[in-house]
Amino acid sequence: MILVFIIFFFLFYALSYQWRFIKLSFSMPQAGGIPFIGLALKIRKLKDILPTLDKCIENLGDVFFFWLGPLPVIFINDADVANSVFTSKNCLDKASFYRPVAKYLGDGLFSLGSKEWQKHRRLLNPSFNQKTLLSFLPIFEQGANCIIEDLEKLEGKDASDFSQIFHKTSLNVAAETTMGRKMSVEGETDLLPHYQNMLNLGIIVISQPWLSIDFFFKRWKHFEKGTISVNLVSNFSKMLIKQKVESEKEDSGLKSIFIDQAISLVREKKFTLQELEDEAANMIFGAFETTASILYSLLMCMAFNPECQEKLYNEIITLMPEEREVTLQDLGNLSYMEMVIFETLRLLPAVPLIGRKTDRDLHLSNNLFVPKSTEFIISIFHIHRNKKYWGENALVFNPDNFLPENTSCRSSYAFMPFTRGIRNCIGKQYAMYSLKVVLSKIIRKFKFSTTAKFEELEYVEAVILKFRKIPEIKVQFR
Numbered sequence: 397m398i399l400v401f402i403i404f405f406f407l408f409y410a411l412s413y414q415w416r417f418i419k420l421s422f423s424m425p426q427a428g429g430i431p432f433i434g435l436a437l438k439i440r441k442l443k444d445i446l447p448t449l450d451k452c453i454e455n456l457g458d459v460f461f462f463w464l465g466p467l468p469v470i471f472i473n474d475a476d477v478a479n480s481v482f483t484s485k486n487c488l489d490k491a492s493f494y495r496p497v498a499k500y501l502g503d504g505l506f507s508l509g510s511k512e513w514q515k516h517r518r519l520l521n522p523s524f525n526q527k528t529l530l531s532f533l534p535i536f537e538q539g540a541n542c543i544i545e546d547l548e549k550l551e552g553k554d555a556s557d558f559s560q561i562f563h564k565t566s567l568n569v570a571a572e573t574t575m576g577r578k579m580s581v582e583g584e585t586d587l588l589p590h591y592q593n594m595l596n597l598g599i600i601v602i603s604q605p606w607l608s609i610d611f612f613f614k615r616w617k618h619f620e621k622g623t624i625s626v627n628l629v630s631n632f633s634k635m636l637i638k639q640k641v642e643s644e645k646e647d648s649g650l651k652s653i654f655i656d657q658a659i660s661l662v663r664e665k666k667f668t669l670q671e672l673e674d675e676a677a678n679m680i681f682g683a684f685e686t687t688a689s690i691l692y693s694l695l696m697c698m699a700f701n702p703e704c705q706e707k708l709y710n711e712i713i714t715l716m717p718e719e720r721e722v723t724l725q726d727l728g729n730l731s732y733m734e735m736v737i738f739e740t741l742r743l744l745p746a747v748p749l750i751g752r753k754t755d756r757d758l759h760l761s762n763n764l765f766v767p768k769s770t771e772f773i774i775s776i777f778h779i780h781r782n783k784k785y786w787g788e789n790a791l792v793f794n795p796d797n798f799l800p801e802n803t804s805c806r807s808s809y810a811f812m813p814f815t816r817g818i819r820n821c822i823g824k825q826y827a828m829y830s831l832k833v834v835l836s837k838i839i840r841k842f843k844f845s846t847t848a849k850f851e852e853l854e855y856v857e858a859v860i861l862k863f864r865k866i867p868e869i870k871v872q873f874r
């Protein structure tokens with residue numbers, strides 16, 4: 397009898413809590429499935445997420461509701477509605493399914509709740525000022541030279557997947573610009589496989605929500621493997637932080653955007669050492685995986701579109717007939733390159749889906765009333781391919797989409813590879829500078845080709861956009 401009462405009580409409590417969301421679910425198109433399970437079973441596998449969402453958009457339109465297990469989610473493939481989420485002070489919290497990220501990255505900018513996030517972001521923003529970013533140009537150049545050395549070894553050989561070259565270099569560049577030292581040094585453990593292991597395991601944890609519970613997490617078959625990687629990576633940061641904190645000098649002279657700034661915050665007692673370590677992990681992850689995957693995507697797009705590749709090459713040699721270091725002025729003048737980068741980020745955005753959550757009731761721009769604790773998935777991937785904004789040829793690679801005359805009449809929220817609004821990417825300018833430096837060096841030296849076709853790409857949402865099969869690319873000297 398008592399058991400029946402308890403079950404009844406919990407059912408009543410659960411239903412009354414969820415009632416507002418049940419009402420919400422009836423006020424808009426809803427993706428079918430079983431209530432409270434919803435799409436959770438259909439998108440269990442990462443490869444199924446984007447195709448399932450494609451189908452839902454086809455059947456339900458650009459904004460619809462679905463349950464992700466017990467979580468009420470509004471899916472958004474509309475620039476104006478995305479705008480109202482990204483600019484709202486009440487949608488600064490990340491969606492609940494981001495939480496497990498902290499198991500691997502610690503609690504940093506990516507996953508912090510809105511209150512803590514505002515404090516951290518305010519303190520870290522100054523470390524991304526333009527003067528500091530410009531001081532990284534030589535480090536980006538060195539990174540480009542390492543990539544060139546590796547690409548030379550592939551010259552003239554059969555097409556291959558060489559994306560790993562970009563991961564290795566991007567990790568070193570990210571570590572040097574944020575922590576003041578390369579990641580892989582001879583004689584020390586290579587940390588790249590451990591970073592990749594952490595990312596891959598983090599993605600599995602997100603897609604298997606029960607792993608958020610410590611009891612299951614600690615009994616998980618990959619727990620030990622993950623812990624080894626976390627410890628190795630964290631020891632690396634700890635070692636560098638310790639050396640810096642113990643150093644007498646306030647400024648070591650190293651041009652690191654993040655660590656010098658963050659160490660002074662620790663000295664001023666605005667950050668704890670743990671917060672510093674967590675933010676270090678967030679910065680390195682934020683910087684390396686995204687830029688590495690976009691670099692490979694850029695070369696893929698150039699290989700798919702030889703005429704754009706030639707136009708880009710001509711821009712580079714016209715601006716810099718002799719090979720030399722790229723200057724701030726060059727970065728501003730490489731306008732076709734900027735359009736090529738934007739177009740690549742449009743069709744192949746590094747981060748395809750963004751999750752947010754409301755911390756109070758609010759109205760969206762489409763007048764929809766949304767109760768507190770509703771989750772949002774904003775699909776950058778789909779908005780960037782939505783014919784409403786990009787026309788009938790939305791799926792055609794066309795850098796001219798970013799000519800001023802074409803951008804002026806389009807909502808700015810139709811293109812947001814770094815998101816927009818309040819909680820946008822802190823490293824946008826860093827990313828644009830580093831991509832431009834690397835691209836200008838490798839496109840002037842090599843030509844890239846492939847027999848693969850853009851239309852054949854199959855996408856996997858793995859926090860970062862991945863491909864079921866990475867197209868192979870052939871490298872030739874110019």
Ligand code: HEM
Binds near residue numbers: 745751826
């Ligand atoms: C092409 C390269 C890059 C792309 C496409 C990109 C994209 C993004 C996106 C979409 C977000 C928002 C994630 C969300 O709200 O869930 C984000 C956040 C972030 N990015 Fe980037 N990013 C890039 C490069 C970088 C670089 C170079 C850094 C660091 C140097 C960086 C550091 C971060 C950090 C720390 C956040 C969290 C910001 C916050 O919540 O305050 N990113 N990035």
